[in-house]
Amino acid sequence: MTGGIEIDAVVESRTDLGESPVWDERTQRLYFIDINGQTIHIWNNKSKSHDHITMPEMVGTIILAPNEEQLVVALTRTIVLLDLKSRKPVGDPLFTVPEEHGVDKMRFNDGKAAPGGAVIIGRMHADWRKGAPGRLYKIDLRTKQWEEILSPDEVGLPNGMAWDVKKQTMYFVDTYKSCIWEFRTDDRGVPVKSGSGVYEKREIVKVSQEEGIPDGMTIDRMMNLWVALADGGAVASYNPVSGKQLVKVKLPVNKPTACTFGGAFMEQLFVTTRVEKGESAPEHWGALLSVKNPGISGAAGAYIASL
Template identity: 30%
Template sequence: METSVNQYYKISMVSSNENPNQPALFLHGESPVWDAETQTLYFVDVHAQNIHKLNYITGKISTKHIGYGQVNVVSLISGSKRLLVSVRAALYLMDWEVAGDASLRLLASLDEGEPDNMINDGKADVEGRFWVGTKGPQIGDEVTPDHGTLYSVQQDTRAHVRAALRPVSVSNGIAFALNNSLVYYIDSSTQKIEAFDFDSQKGEISGRRTIIDVTSYGYDNAIPDGMTIDSKGHLWVALMFGGAVLHIDPDKREVVYGYKLPVSRTTSVCWGGPDMDELFVTTGRDSATAIAEPLAGALFTIRSTGSRGVPTPAFRFDNADSY
């Protein structure tokens, strides 16, 4: 890997509300998404069943608890104050201002007939479709292989979600090329970042091929997790169990740089901040490594990478506020 670039980058952590001198810690942070209009970062804590929002200006974190299952995904909805969230294997519209689970409006159920499956990750495309994938039954860190599916959901066919790819084991990071001709995709169990040709008008993918196999870079025990794209079309990928974020040039099919973090469970990434040049990194923790990794579960920011993000599309649902 190239090591002559980005040597002056800075890593910091978001502070706890209660103790500004200590980092805020979460069980399993995931799905960070930046709202440029409100200068807010949304993310979830999967196992605590919480959705969080970080006010960038004040540094304060607000929390909304969902009482009946894993919350793996949060996403923006175009022109709406509501959010799109996943609970277990269903998608809901959520109103932050309404108390409790009454804030949820069921949009679509996935993987019916597979009651132990979970939605795991999702992103909207340029047309406002939401691409969302599932994973099979999980015990600890082990997931039953080949039980998941990658779907696309759009407002006019939400009752009939469209299966785009199956089987998958742990459907994870999704990113769309800047010209919308490709979709980059991660099924974590493959340990690969892959690409498909993408017809954005029809919402169809084809021509699957490998961009990077992380085992080729010495990450034999790591799996690629969440992913985002920057203004140069480069990919940034969190390595679960690898304690790193990889900066990847997909055209050259090579890793540009690896950013090491002081925790092993690096889960997802997104660009944010006023200039879109801060990379937010969610992480998780577990009891086995709690003593060795006191910062596990923190929300990190990586600055001065020389890269910046681009505005990401939001889910299109025209009557979201009245649904």
């Protein structure tokens, strides 16, 4: 505990690349993934039990489905509906990326359900550190309609997302460019085009190399952003209006990857982490962490309205 802040290792999951923490208030479960380990982890906050499901390929992100016993799972190139009881996909894929949008070394990365239920999801290139670009999509899985929001000319590594519904604003992390952008949205939380016919974005936060690499992101009840600073060993809060850092919480690991609020009162900030090697590797690398910061809580995330 530091200054009233409580940090605990909830699950010593030893994820190689932990990501996509998703809280389901309906079941009081926290889902997260190990991308490289091809695994979906399930933490039951009521029974304090941990389970996992092995998938046939890399998992880029997971999104809550209308049925609480199912998950929408983005694999390398396809999006499927997973039944949690049988641990198998249901029916045909919900969406498949066209080959002309890149297959080799490309995979789905972070994605979430917008407040109205549409999916906003990115794809990334394995060589993103060398400048290989990604893409960002909006997808209606029910109607199969989709559109590219950001092309390879516009985004490096698409990552964390969060919404301020009242302001009709979506916040979005481009990890390669080390910044957070904001988009204007419609009342369903989907970015809208300007009069010139493009999806206009505005940079609101620039993260310095000394601070770390911005990765997964969420938002608290005061509409301040919380970002995992990969290689920075911390999660930090930013005011999206001023762009200023408000709080920085040092973690017992060096490589946090993503964060989301959860818990009975949405008072826990769950943080995923990844592998760290060598003699100096911290004890809790790859663990699911919980951060409790007095007076700070979040709101439940959205799930896909219908399929």
